[in-house]
Amino acid sequence: MPITLPKAAINLNGEILAPEQAAVNIFDRGFLYGDSLYEVARTYGNTFLHLEAHLDRLEQSARLCHMTLGQSTAEYRTQIYRTLEALRQDYKKEGKPTPEVYCRIIVTRGIGKIGFGLNCLLSPTQYVIIAQPFDPFTFEQVQTGMKLQVSHRLRNDRRALDPAMKSGNYLNNLLAYLESSSDGFDDALLCDSQGFVTEGTTFNIFYVKNNIIVTPPLDVGILDGITRRSVLEVAHHNGFETRECRFPKARLYEADEIFMTSSLREVFPVTQVDHIKPGQGFPGKVTVQLRQLFQKQIREWTHS
């Protein structure tokens, strides 16, 4: 049966293609083993926010998984903007206004014979860039916030698949997400083996207690979120006290406010964790203020 693929512009190793034309080799190690890395960024007007930081993290992930990237970050950057332009041209041809754009870059270790050894590799790293329209979240969605379940699944230990590496191997997080949604939640949070909260499936987590903003430290084993970093800076510059410390999930149950951060959600209210609703299920004051301050900062960064 023919499948209608989402509207997108695809860049496969430098070649711009329609989604229907783009195909990954079945001997690609990304497909065979999840032996790949990825990054996600979105546009604000003509610019991808923090693209350099995303590409730096891609390099850092490559170091952590002993992968030699086949392209420089400057080349990936050029190709990302080329893909953005291709999508925009599609919209122009259809006479439609250009949307904001979501972009995912995936780099795999390459195509190879079956087997883990680097001697099985038959190609350098392969990359795919997907640019697709992105609908920013509505006021109602932000007001409703997210309902999170603390998953029984653990975040990967740093000595296993280090969460600092943004690899294409998200099965653990994906299962936590699926299980939380089958229990009626929007998404899941994961703890480590000692019961400390780490992060969400695709976002970092913060809580506010007595106006102090708290988030788990990097060494608990989380992704060094680019939004997390920026939000800590913005909070600090605006006179908020911030702390990076380990805490159990009970701390979230007692919090005044909870929010999540990611490149797509920016600062986003969490209005329920398990069956507890901080602030009676409404976004908190500090969360709303930080979201506005962060958005103001984004406009300055991107001139949008």
Ligand SMILES: Cc1ncc(COP(=O)(O)O)c(C=O)c1O
């Ligand atoms: C596990 C995880 N934590 C945190 C984040 C947020 O990171 P960033 O703010 O860089 O988008 C992501 C983003 O995909 C993620 O996958």
